[in-house]
Amino acid sequence: MKSVLVLYYSHGGHTARIARRIWETVIAEGNQADLMSVMEADREGLDWNKYELVIIGCPVIYGKFNRQLVAFVNRYKAILDAKATSFFSVSLVARTPAKCTPEGNVYTRKFLENNPWKPKDAHLFAGKVDYPNWGWLDTKAIQMIMKMTKGPVEPTAIIDYTDWEDVKEYARHCLTIQA
Ligand SMILES: Cc1cc2nc3c(=O)[nH]c(=O)nc-3n(C[C@H](O)[C@H](O)[C@H](O)COP(=O)(O)O)c2cc1C
Structure with a gap:
């Protein structure tokens, strides 16, 4: 049995759902696991000694990973380096193989190359188009990216590109990562 932390940032809730599915799968496999947003971890602190494996997820928002999450993982680099770790990114460009x-x-490549904290493992998931729930400006910006990459542009589009079976498979894979 492993003790696992699933830590995430989510702008609109989709990465939170992926993180929750990973957390549920890890528990279903007979392990102990906690699920926490980086905001909660940053404010409340956490007991790193509890965890052997740390899985960290973040969406790509305007070409970047969340600043608070990046600062957090770098602040705790020494602790994370001593554990089994995996990083997953969520983005719409990842909808193409x-x-x-x-x-x-x-x-993700630039993050893995340039960021001081380096996860032992990395994975990508395609995210969600959710125009009706995004603000006007965000919708326009993503519609522009989608137009350039032959994706959906209809303002009513809600499309979940995430392969949920792959999410479960990834969770099981993470349990095999060594510190
Ligand atoms: C404001 C905004 C900016 C985004 N920028 C990008 C981007 O630069 N590249 C990309 O591939 N996807 C981009 N996306 C798509 C998100 O990565 C995708 O919708 C993801 O599922 C969001 O996860 P979340 O709901 O956890 O924030 C963007 C989405 C939003 C709302």
Whole structure:
């Protein structure tokens, strides 16, 4: 039995749902696990000694990973380096197979190359288009990206590109990562 922390940032709730599915799968596999947003972890603190495996997820928002999450993982780099770790990113460009690998996805590749904290493992998930629930400006900006990459542009589009079976498979895979 492993003790696992699933830590995430989510702008609109989709990465939170992926993190929750990972957490549920880890528990279903007979492990102990906690699920926490980076905001909660940052404010309340956490007992790192409890965890052998830390899984960290973040969406790509305007080409970047959340600043608070990045600062948090770098602040605790020494602790994380002593544990089994995995990082998953969520983005719309990852809906195409070529951009769904750490090498093919420029945001994730740059993060893995340049960030001081380096996870032992990385994975990508395609995210969700949710125009009706996004603000006017965000919708316009993503519609522009979608137009350039032949994605959906209808203002009513809500499309979940995440492969939920892969989310479960990823959770099980994370349990095999060594510190
Ligand atoms: C404001 C905004 C900016 C985004 N920027 C990008 C981007 O630069 N590249 C990309 O591939 N996806 C982008 N996305 C898509 C998100 O990564 C995707 O919708 C993801 O599922 C969001 O997860 P969340 O609901 O946890 O925030 C953006 C979405 C929003 C709302």
